[in-house]
Amino acid sequence: QVMLERVHPARPGWYEKLYATAMDKGMQSYEAEIAQYKSNLFSQLSVAGKNILELGVGTGPNLKYYASADGVNVIGVDPNIYMEEYSRAAATSAGLPSSNFTFRRGVGEALPAEDGSMDAVIGTLVLCSVKDTDMALREIKRVLKPGGLYLFIEHVAAADGSFLLLVQGALDPLQQFVADGCHLTRKTAENIKEAGFSSLSLNAVRLSSAYIVSPHVYGVAYK
Numbered sequence: 510q511v512m513l514e515r516v517h518p519a520r521p522g523w524y525e526k527l528y529a530t531a532m533d534k535g536m537q538s539y540e541a542e543i544a545q546y547k548s549n550l551f552s553q554l555s556v557a558g559k560n561i562l563e564l565g566v567g568t569g570p571n572l573k574y575y576a577s578a579d580g581v582n583v584i585g586v587d588p589n590i591y592m593e594e595y596s597r598a599a600a601t602s603a604g605l606p607s608s609n610f611t612f613r614r615g616v617g618e619a620l621p622a623e624d625g626s627m628d629a630v631i632g633t634l635v636l637c638s639v640k641d642t643d644m645a646l647r648e649i650k651r652v653l654k655p656g657g658l659y660l661f662i663e664h665v666a667a668a669d670g671s672f673l674l675l676v677q678g679a680l681d682p683l684q685q686f687v688a689d690g691c692h693l694t695r696k697t698a699e700n701i702k703e704a705g706f707s708s709l710s711l712n713a714v715r716l717s718s719a720y721i722v723s724p725h726v727y728g729v730a731y732k
């Protein structure tokens with residue numbers, strides 16, 4: 510709770526609600542384009558009977574890729590309370606019994622889980638929004654079991670010297686305002702590489718539907 514207030518002080522309710530609705534309604538073409546990458550990525554996860562934590566679960570667009578396996582337990586963490594009903598609905602339509610889905614209001618910088626308790630941690634488009642990327646990565650490692658997987662998809666800064674990076678830099682303050690603290694120019698791949706996972710498979714792709722957030726990295730890290 511203390512960390513939640515420190516890294517994600519309460520926004521006005523209307524703002525959080527608007528952002529949740531925008532994420533729910535505005536991501537269709539993005540989700541359509543990213544679908545093939547998500548299918549590949551989540552196929553690396555055998556989740557039956559496993560404990561999974563998703564940070565920044567948002568409206569729950571990833572649940573359909575992994576939550577239908579037998580006996581999977583999912584904790585969805587997000588500071589925005591309006592994400593609860595969307596992610597709950599996404600869990601239900603993915604076939605996850607409601608007793609196996611827990612929404613926890615919280616932040617990546619202080620994950621609500623015991624050390625070494627999770628088989629997998631999932632995060633998509635969230636390290637752009639946390640206040641402290643390295644702290645969130647330390648938390649991801651802390652809650653993973655040895656050998657546990659961290660699956661990620663993140664939008665990142667465009668290449669050094671590119672025109673897009675200039676545009677991202679110019680729009681960054683506005684983006685933080687309209688997209689609840691999302692940063693456009695983070696070099697998140699570097700943070701993940703330096704986080705001390707025992708192995709890492711990291712890929713880069715540019716998505717055409719995503720305009721200023723088109724450069725993405727995705728992959729799997731093992732604790």
Ligand SMILES: C[S@@+](CC[C@H](N)C(=O)[O-])C[C@H]1O[C@@H](n2cnc3c(N)ncnc32)[C@H](O)[C@@H]1O
Nearest residue numbers: 565566567587589616617633634635638639640
């Ligand atoms: C761009 S949305 C992505 C949501 C979802 N993961 C997806 O792929 O659609 C960013 C999410 O991160 C959440 N968020 C913001 N700050 C956070 C923090 N410090 N820790 C965890 N989640 C955070 C937001 O509330 C929002 O749901």
